[in-house]
Amino acid sequence: MAKGVTPKSEDYARWYTDVITKAEMADYGPVKGTMVIRPYGYGVWESIKEAFDKRFKETGHVNAYFPLFIPKSFLSREADHIEGFAKECAVVTHSRLKSAPDGNGVVVDPDSKLEEEIIVRPTSETVIWSMYKKWINSYRDLPILINQWANVVRWEMRTRLFLRTSEFLWQEGHTAHATEQEAREESIQMLDIYQEVLEQILAIPVLTGLKSEAERFAGAVDTYCIEAMMGDKRALQAGTSHYLGQNFAKAFDVKFQTENNTEELVYATSWGVSTRLVGALIMVHGDDKGLRLPPKVAPVQIVIIPIIKNDNSLDAIEKFLEPFLTELGEIGIRFKLDDRQKISPGFKFNEWEMKGVPIRVEVGPRDMEGGTLFCARRDTGEKKSYEIESAATELGQLLDEIQTNMFEQALKFRSENTFTVDNYDEFKKQINSGGFIRCGWDGNPDSEAAIKKETKATIRCILLNEKTKDKKCIYSENPAKHEVIFARAY
Numbered sequence: 001m002a003k004g005v006t007p008k009s010e011d012y013a014r015w016y017t018d019v020i021t022k023a024e025m026a027d028y029g030p031v032k033g034t035m036v037i038r039p040y041g042y043g044v045w046e047s048i049k050e051a052f053d054k055r056f057k058e059t060g061h062v063n064a065y066f067p068l069f070i071p072k073s074f075l076s077r078e079a080d081h082i083e084g085f086a087k088e089c090a091v092v093t094h095s096r097l098k099s100a101p102d103g104n105g106v107v108v109d110p111d112s113k114l115e116e117e118i119i120v121r122p123t124s125e126t127v128i129w130s131m132y133k134k135w136i137n138s139y140r141d142l143p144i145l146i147n148q149w150a151n152v153v154r155w156e157m158r159t160r161l162f163l164r165t166s167e168f169l170w171q172e173g174h175t176a177h178a179t180e181q182e183a184r185e186e187s188i189q190m191l192d193i194y195q196e197v198l199e200q201i202l203a204i205p206v207l208t209g210l211k212s213e214a215e216r217f218a219g220a221v222d223t224y225c226i227e228a229m230m231g232d233k234r235a236l237q238a239g240t241s242h243y244l245g246q247n248f249a250k251a252f253d254v255k256f257q258t259e260n261n262t263e264e265l266v267y268a269t270s271w272g273v274s275t276r277l278v279g280a281l282i283m284v285h286g287d288d289k290g291l292r293l294p295p296k297v298a299p300v301q302i303v304i305i306p307i308i309k310n311d312n313s314l315d316a317i318e319k320f321l322e323p324f325l326t327e328l329g330e331i332g333i334r335f336k337l338d339d340r341q342k343i344s345p346g347f348k349f350n351e352w353e354m355k356g357v358p359i360r361v362e363v364g365p366r367d368m369e370g371g372t373l374f375c376a377r378r379d380t381g382e383k384k385s386y387e388i389e390s391a392a393t394e395l396g397q398l399l400d401e402i403q404t405n406m407f408e409q410a411l412k413f414r415s416e417n418t419f420t421v422d423n424y425d426e427f428k429k430q431i432n433s434g435g436f437i438r439c440g441w442d443g444n445p446d447s448e449a450a451i452k453k454e455t456k457a458t459i460r461c462i463l464l465n466e467k468t469k470d471k472k473c474i475y476s477e478n479p480a481k482h483e484v485i486f487a488r489a490y
Helices: 012-022 039-058 079-088 125-135 180-200 247-251 276-285 313-330 345-354 365-370 388-416 424-433 445-455
Strands: 026-028 035-037 069-071 090-094 097-099 106-108 113-120 144-153 167-177 207-210 222-229 235-245 255-257 263-265 267-274 302-306 335-337 359-363 372-377 383-387 418-420 436-441 458-463 482-487
Touching (some): 012 026, 039 167, 039 180, 039 276, 125 247, 167 180, 180 267, 222 482, 235 247, 235 276, 247 267, 267 276, 276 388, 313 365, 313 388, 372 388, 383 388, 424 436, 424 445, 436 458, 445 458
Parallel strands (some): 302 335, 302 359, 418 436
Antiparallel strands (some): 026 035, 069 113, 090 113, 097 106, 144 167, 207 458, 235 267, 359 372, 458 482
16 A cells, blocks of 8 residues: 555655545545545544644633625725735625526526625634624623634635645634733633644644734734644644734724723634644654554554454454453543454555554464564554553553654654754755744845745744844844744745
8 A cells, every 4th residue: 555655755745645645534626626535534633623622612712603605895894804815715606507508507597696796705704703793892792702613715726635725624713802911812822722732632843923924814913823844844834823903893893882981992813723734744744654643633543453364263353352442442542443354464554554543453363372462653663562451551651652752753853954044145055955944034024025035935933932132134134123933835
């Protein structure tokens, strides 16, 4: 099965697509730019979703659902917002089809033209704030802390499975607050949750910071982000949290009566992550054999492969494994007994290796005689036998070890490919080799634009813990206003 995977060093983009399709994570949809998330890939997304949803609810957020269709007039109310999304909007103009005049197929019914054209949701700020206008009257109605799990449509010209598709799944939080301080604290809180899940659950180290004005979300005052380094040393924006100020409150006239009986505009945030995290997971941890999944998001954490010698051996193996499998279930480990017959163990080994299952257990007559299980780790390839009586507990501990090891491997890779430079010639040389460049920036959009034009590198984030003392701008050599991370990105 692994034979068809293009080596990462030969063609990284092709390797990425090979892994997704051969590991049965996703496939191409019938409409260009769309994807079908297959059950195995959706299982990974469900684990990610559950990790976030738990933390959202623990911090007082609740889930709701808003319409997929948005009146076109709504988007025109916030000028920066519409400018940011105008080129990606899918527009519904008619409501039905009819048989073609020649009886061959169907055509749009011209009599069904809509009175107002409808935008297929690219993001939900406008439709949600139209509802907040109805729901918010008094300080007693605040804060509103709502999240929705949904799909969105952005008509991308260049697409790639999970990373950039015309339709994708995500969560988008939209909150309303009485004060600027409360809204800003909300933005940072959600950024912290994003970092926690990426690092503790997906085993992906991230940098946190602010976006520059050029990279800021359309309609935001400030955009906070988490940035991750992929296996080809490019950056991926893995999540964003926006402080929207009063921009959408002004656009939709959302005011509330304060405790002092004055009327004020509310303050807002929005924040989101998407199925591009599945793509990040693949690119950060995958190797030339396929996926390597951190145990906390793996749909199958342990796969058990019986070595079947004859028609009776499977029954004997299942009986031998019964106490072990029962204990795995009791301690909450997700496992799969691959008892498919007429398929060789070697084929199964390759298949589950491709799918990145953290631990493979092999059991045959010799193992049963010794009362042991032979196990292989996907992260390191290390193999070891365990006494069956203690195997469930020990393998549970091994899953924790694998989770930690995969984070440390990714952190080491990022550290080895992050460089501090202080002159532009060195910058240009290093950016061609890939990686993150930490340097000074004078805060001038012209400097940022010039660097992007010359090198295709962008400011991924203005570091929250920036150190600008004695630093100069990498481009202009003027005193640095910010310390930033530059990189080429997806």
